[in-house]
Amino acid sequence: MEMVWAILYGYLLDLLLGDPHWLLHPVQIMGWGISGGEKRLRHMFPATPKGELAAGAVLVAGMVLLSFFVPLGLLYAAGLVHPALRFGLEVLFCYQIPATKSLRTESMRVYRPLKSGDLPQARHYLSWIVGRDTQHLDEEHVAKAAVETVAENTSDGIVAPLFYLALGGAPLGFFYKAVNTMDSMIGYKNETYLYFGRVAAKLDDVVNWIPAVLSAWLMIAAAFLLGLDGHNARRIYKRDHKNHSSPNSARTESVCAGALDVQLAGDAFYFGRLVHKPTIGDPIRPVTAQDIPLACRLMNLTSVLSLCLFLAIRLVGVLPW
Numbered sequence: 001m002e003m004v005w006a007i008l009y010g011y012l013l014d015l016l017l018g019d020p021h022w023l024l025h026p027v028q029i030m031g032w033g034i035s036g037g038e039k040r041l042r043h044m045f046p047a048t049p050k051g052e053l054a055a056g057a058v059l060v061a062g063m064v065l066l067s068f069f070v071p072l073g074l075l076y077a078a079g080l081v082h083p084a085l086r087f088g089l090e091v092l093f094c095y096q097i098p099a100t101k102s103l104r105t106e107s108m109r110v111y112r113p114l115k116s117g118d119l120p121q122a123r124h125y126l127s128w129i130v131g132r133d134t135q136h137l138d139e140e141h142v143a144k145a146a147v148e149t150v151a152e153n154t155s156d157g158i159v160a161p162l163f164y165l166a167l168g169g170a171p172l173g174f175f176y177k178a179v180n181t182m183d184s185m186i187g188y189k190n191e192t193y194l195y196f197g198r199v200a201a202k203l204d205d206v207v208n209w210i211p212a213v214l215s216a217w218l219m220i221a222a223a224f225l226l227g228l229d230g231h232n233a234r235r236i237y238k239r240d241h242k243n244h245s246s247p248n249s250a251r252t253e254s255v256c257a258g259a260l261d262v263q264l265a266g267d268a269f270y271f272g273r274l275v276h277k278p279t280i281g282d283p284i285r286p287v288t289a290q291d292i293p294l295a296c297r298l299m300n301l302t303s304v305l306s307l308c309l310f311l312a313i314r315l316v317g318v319l320p321w
Helices: 002-017 026-044 049-081 083-096 100-116 119-126 139-186 198-225 230-240 249-260 291-315
Strands: 268-270 273-275
Touching: 002 083, 002 100, 002 139, 002 291, 026 049, 026 139, 049 083, 049 139, 049 198, 083 139, 100 119, 100 139, 100 291, 119 139, 139 198, 139 249, 139 291, 198 230, 198 249, 198 291, 230 249, 249 291
Parallel strands: none
Antiparallel strands: 268 273
16 A cells, blocks of 8 residues: 555656756666666677677666666665655655656647747757757657657656556666666667667567557547547557557557547658658648647546556555565
């Protein structure tokens, strides 16, 4: 029962506070560890496909073990001092793992200048949250990229963290964040990370599969509840959820595209290189700035539904630990 309250309070704190820039976030620490570990391991292992694959595997093992056992040890030590201290620390950890408010804040930062006609400013803020080149995007493609970011991160930034928090508390939540952070930093299929980042990318695919499926169906339910096109969301999900190189990323994107009656994804430039990608959804209408807050509403309700589902599962005793 204590874990249920810790997750609930942590979720509410995230909705209230988000991720203040002045507060050191555990993901920043993970990022430093990944960057530092990569530099050291690349010097320790040969610069061959097998060597880079082994180095990447060592980095993944080290990061996930540290990310799980460090918070576990801190919680244990806090419990030795006083149970209230342990509970407070777990609430703090649970607050730092999901990213509901920050995702809405960053996407709405793109929406406001886009809505007022300040395209250069909208492109600038978009560059903070996407990996693609943004300097030449028109209004529709800026809006599309922001909507795609909200849709994709609903799963790996909110639902998946809540899933792992409910499954194993803060230690398992931080385990997930480590996997997801490594994938975002080194899980690329390019010359630098094709072998070094392969284990991180594959592990991210594995740990995100169940949460991504749950996210999609919860988002379909949210689309119906919000009065969006829930029937089309379900149809496009079934048709287009594999239209991505990742087995998980297109799931919530396809639901969002169907719910909003728009087409997402397609070709994009990354680091000056055109990358051909399949489209998701049907171009029933163009994507507009107003679709960004609509996607955020879909994200918010999906996060609430996932929280209720996961905590209910714990409360009814399906998870005994």
